[in-house]
Amino acid sequence: MTRNDDPTSFENSNSMENARASPPSILEQYQNPYFLHPLDSTSLVFISNLLTESNYNSWSQAMKIELTVKNKLGFINVEIPHPSGELLSSWIICNGVVTAWILNSLSKEISTSINFSNSVQEIWVDPQERYQCKNRPRVFQLRHEISNLIQNQDSVTAYYTKLKMLWNELISYRPSCSCGKYTCGSVKNLQTYFQTEYVMAFLMGLNDSSASIRSQLLLMEPEPSINRAFSLVLQEIDQKAFSSSPGIAMSLSKSPTTAVESINSNGHVVGICSLPGISSNQWILDSGASTHICYNKALFTSLRPIKPTTVSLPNQS
Structure with missing residues (x-):
């Protein structure tokens, strides 16, 4: 029997051809950085807060999140370089789409001044070089506002919301790690440090009526996260409000x-x-x-x- 007459060889050949002909799964499609969903048009606007002269760090962080979701972050951090061969046409299309997404997220004043280029990475670097350098005065302003922020007449929820907005912007100015993905050990230690400072700032601004729960949180091991600290303070305040409600407190004169x-x-x-x-x-x-x-x-x-x-x-x- 020749090889062509071998039924086993014939079946193996058919299975290999079927495997090559089968379309990629949905997971495989989204893992491919060159994949574009039918809804990934050039008119997409990722974020509502367009880039201005004063919000580069929060803008860039939001854009990175959106590009990560679309699996297109590699086009701006040079992880996907300009290819040659059969991938070139796909790269050109994706490069153009990501460029449109970035331009759509710029204010009109900045959009008209961006140096257009054939590389989306160069367009990404342009506003970075212009506006990221202004971080030190803003960091000083944020730290000043945080240090002077107190609860005063606000509810704990309103006070916490104000602090959270300031703190989220402050940590957006933190330096990038060497790995670029914030997964290395040094960044973990830095995040723990920032979390401790965050909790301390929250506790310092609370009214004196929360002194008891504040002392408990300072002694708690392991250190509570900011969300856990906020939750416990809120529970303490709710408990006090409940206990002081009419008809709750009882005395020994009752039966x-x-x-x-x-x-x-x-x-x-x-x-x-x-x-x-x-x-x-x-x-x-x-x-x-x-x-x-x-x-x-x-x-x-x-x-x-x-x-x-x-x-x-x-x-x-």
Whole structure:
């Protein structure tokens, strides 16, 4: 039997041809930097805040995110150089599309002054060289605003939002790492440092009414993230507001039954307990606890034994 008569050889040949003829999967398409979706037109506008003379860092960061999503970041950071051969036509098309996306994100004044080039990388560098050099005065201004920002009459949410806007712009001025992808160890340490400063700035601006939760956050291990710190402060304020609402605080003059358990205006059961060292007419309420404890057996109308259980305190002890 000759090779051509071998059925196994014939089947293998057909399978290889079918494999070559099968279209690439969706994942393979999006992994290819030369792939353009039908909606990736030259009229796309990625960001609403167009580039001006004063917002280069936030603009460039937003553009990098969008280009990363489109798998086109390599066209501006020279990871995809000018090719030759069969990839040249695809590179020219993608280079033109990315160029249009960048020009669409510029203000009219800047767009007319950009030096047009055959390379999108050169167009990207043009505003970078002109406007990124103005970062030092802006960094000084941002740090000054952050250091003077206090909660005052604002809610914690409004105060946190103001701080977050200033801080996000400040960290956009941080130096780039050598790997260019912010994945190396030195950048991780830098991010941890910035996160600590972020939390410190947030805590420093809080009103004195949050001094208790501020002290707890400063002693917390591991250090809380900024979102975790904000969440805990907000919970503390909500808890204080709830405890000071009319109809919540109970005194010893009430009957034993209502002194241990009361129902608020919303129909929720509220547990009440007293702690040693606190005045007999002062009570601690925690509506978020799963089980409520009272140290004085005399306040109960009836008692029954329970299985031994572990009690967890708010400080995780």
